[in-house]
Amino acid sequence: MTNYLLEIGLEEIPAHLVTPSINQLAERMETFLKENRLEFDKIIKFSTPRRLAILVEGLAEASEAIDEEVKGPSAKIAKDAQGNWSKAIQGFSRGQGATPDDLILKGDYYYAKKHIDGVKAEEILSKVGDEVIAKMTFSTYMKWGNNDFLFVRPIQWIVSLLEDKVVAFDLLDVTANRFSRGHRFLANVEVELKNANDYASKMPENFVLVDAEHRKAEISAQILALASENKWQVTLHKDLLEEVNNIVEYPTAFVGSFDPKYLSVPAEVLVTSMRDNQRYFEVYNQEGQLAPNFISVRNGNAENIENVVLGNEKVLVARLEDAEFFWKEDQKLKIEDLVAKLAKVTFHAKIGSITEHMARTKEIAAKLADIAGLTDEEKRDVARSAEIYKFDLLTGMVGEFDELQGVMGEKYALLAGENANVSAAIREHYMPTSAEGELPETKVGSVLAAADKIDSVLSFFNVGLIPSGSNDPYALRRAVQGLIRIIEKMNWHFDLSLFIDQFEGENHLEILDFVKARIQKLLLEKLDRHDIVEAAINSSSFDIANIMEVAFVIDAHKDHRPFKPSMENITRSINIVKKNKSTSSVSAASFESQAEQNLYDVVVSLQDEWMQLSAENKFRTLVHDLCPAIENFFENVMVMAEDEAVRENRLALLSEVVTLTSSMADFSLINTK
The missing domain is CATH 1.10.730 (Isoleucyl-tRNA Synthetase; Domain 1)
Structure with missing residues (x-):
């Protein structure tokens, strides 16, 4: 048994593509080895922004030799009327390197016995360039030089080592060898790997932590240490930690600060500026209040870290200046004036303005409010929120930070004297913002969110803009999935088919099929019985809450x-x-x-x-x-x-x-x- 190292050195890969890329490389290598009958124990993954690497442990020295029987023509067509071998049987025999007389009749068919010798691991691995690396696929590609070859980023070097021996192959103008490279700034030299097993220990000596999980743990430990030292509270947001981990090879965490005067701006704005725009971790004091500080991670060591801190603070202050300006200026605007201007903002060229979209949503929301059993006061809140809920799209803050739409709507609505229900609904109508995202908490917000999504689906299907295949430019699948989750959570029982028939439009049957497909997807993520899911979906009433509940009940009783x-x-x-x-x-x-x-x-x-x-x-x-x-x-x-x-x-x-x-x-x- 031996170990094999493959490293692909690249220009920096976008952070969101690093993890999917290394996972794909490992999966393709596993498939390649299995197809070539080359046994192995496990595949260990390594990744940084500049490299994708795998170590195949316990690799057999050669593929397994096998004897197999290949099925050929039936006995009925094996011979002609004179008893001679037919062309079909002769052609099959030649293809298997045999003669018709070598074939074996088993039942109604002839079989050829075939022996396939084992192949040395080195010979098989020499095909990795063409059979594994070149066949990788990405959502984003680059082309470089005069090559037709496309890859996620230009390939700079390749390491291919079977224990201490180079398994050579060429990919474009790069020849696989034993030389990796150190950190771009701290050790920008070739690193000779004498053995495949040296990789994990040799690269850190050159300021590259190749083990992504180890690197993530190191980042986490450094951040938590700084927070403890300063008596701060900090949350290691999963997505942010993953992103930061995939933009550094040698992490060093540091603390930065900003003028406390910016704390007068809503915390959500400051957090967005730090977390979403700058990849900083925001920190809170012991009372849970946002502190005028942040923690970030440098791709390098602590040398001259003070200059790094100053540079990051300078960039952040520029963003906070913009945020403070928009916060003050937006408060001078009136909601009614912004709502009036929405009549000139296009929802979609084929559908109409945002004002028209809001009017349809208001009508749908009124009917949903009856179904949901809302009080008269809650119904008034639904109507009011539906009249104004998109106004913040025209504020300066949302224009600059579009991820704050809805959030700023709630802030400005409260400042303008709108009640808590109406203001919360403005924020909640965007929910959920992802497949597993947070759902609205309030009844009014749930009704508005559901109504907004229903109108979006009705409107786009009505003009023939129906998602097909993986094409869904208007995120209608996400809207429907969110609608299903809201209805399930709120336990609203109504027939969706009868409900949408109350509104003018076409393609209602297509809408129902579209919704069914989303229900099926959600259920099959949690249930393994396709037949039970189909039974629930095909009830005589298109009651989404009932469908979801029934599927789980039947599954619970199936045994x-x-x-x-x-x-x-x-x-x-x-x-x-x-x-x-x-x-x-x-x-x-x-x-x-x-x-x-x-x-x-x-x-x-x-x-x-x-x-x-x-x-x-x-x-x-x-x-x-x-x-x-x-x-x-x-x-x-x-x-x-x-x-x-x-x-x-x-x-x-x-x-x-x-x-x-x-x-x-x-x-x-x-x-x-």
Whole structure:
């Protein structure tokens, strides 16, 4: 067993691409080795902004030799009428390096026995350039020199070592060797690696911490030490820490400060300037108040760190000056004036202005407020927030810091005298801002956020701007996913199909399919039974909250003893009704057996309380009350009786059963085998 090191040296990779790139390199190498039958123990990943590297440990010295049988033509076409080998069998034989007489007849087909010798690891690894590196794909590419070859960034060097031996290959004008490079500023020299196993220990000597997790831990420790020393509180934001980790090779954390006068600007603005724009970690005092300081990380050692601090402070102050200016100037503006100007701001060229979008949202929000059971006061807050909720788009602060839209709307609304509900809704209507993002907390904000997303989907689908494939320029998938999560959280029960039919527009069926696809994605992230998800999605009512709840309830009961017979009884009912449509009403007076009466009594009792039951109680009632009555019915009653009236009455009874169960899920889609 041996170890193999592959390092690709590059110009600096954008921070957000470093981790996906090293993960892809490791995955492609794993696939390459498996395809070539070259066994290994594990692949260790290393990455910095300037290099992607992997160490393959426990690599076999050669690929495994195998004997296999290759399936050929069938015996029916192997020979012609004269008993001679056909062209098909002769061609197959030549392709396998054999003669027809070497083939083996097994059953109805001929097989060729084939021996494949093992190949030395060095010979296999010499193809890594073309088979692994060159086949990598990225969201962003660069082309350099006169090459047609594209990569995430220009390749500067390649290390390819099998233990202490170079496995040479060429990629463009770069030849793989044993020379890496140190830190661009602290050790800008070639670093000779005598053995693949030297990599993790040799590179830190040249100011490169190649282990990304070790580097991240070092950054975290340095930041926390500075915070402790200054008696500050600091949060190591996961995304920020990941980004900072992927822009440095040798980290040194340092403290900077700014004039306390800027603390008069809302903390959210200061944090955005530091965290989002400058990649600084904001700090808080022991009382949890934002301090006039920050912690940042340098790509280098502590030498001349004071100059680095001054430079970073100077850049931050320029941003804080802008923020302070906009904060003061925006307070001179009036909400009503800004709202009036939105009539001249285009929401989309094919759809109209933001004012028109807000008006439609207000109408949708009013209907959702009724469904949500809001009080009269909350309904007034919904109406007011819908009238003004986009005004902050025209403020100077949001123009400069667009990530603060909604946040500044809430601040300015409160300053203008709007109540807390209205102001919060202005901020919350953007939520969630990501797949797992925070959801609105207030009822008013939830209604406004849902209404805004519904109008966006209706509007874009109405003019034919429907996402296809991976193309979704208006983030409608994110909007629908957010809508589903809000409805689920707030437990709003309504039929989305009937709801959107209240509004003019086209492509409503396409919208429902689009929403179904998002529901399916969300459910399959948490449930592994595709059939259960399909059953819930295909209930007779497009009630999103019901669909989500039902899927989890069914999944929770799938391993219980009554589950299988219950699903089979309901499915049998569904299949009979599908094949034999009945337009008759049930007549209890026409029943000929107690089994019919018992089933009818259960159905009637459930119909009276069905809408008030939770999904859990509905399912328990189906299993313990309805399904035993269905089973007893099938055991004692012939549905397809010769008497047409009797037959129609029994079909009508089963139709009532199907109508009831289908409002919960299409149980016939559940696999019980």
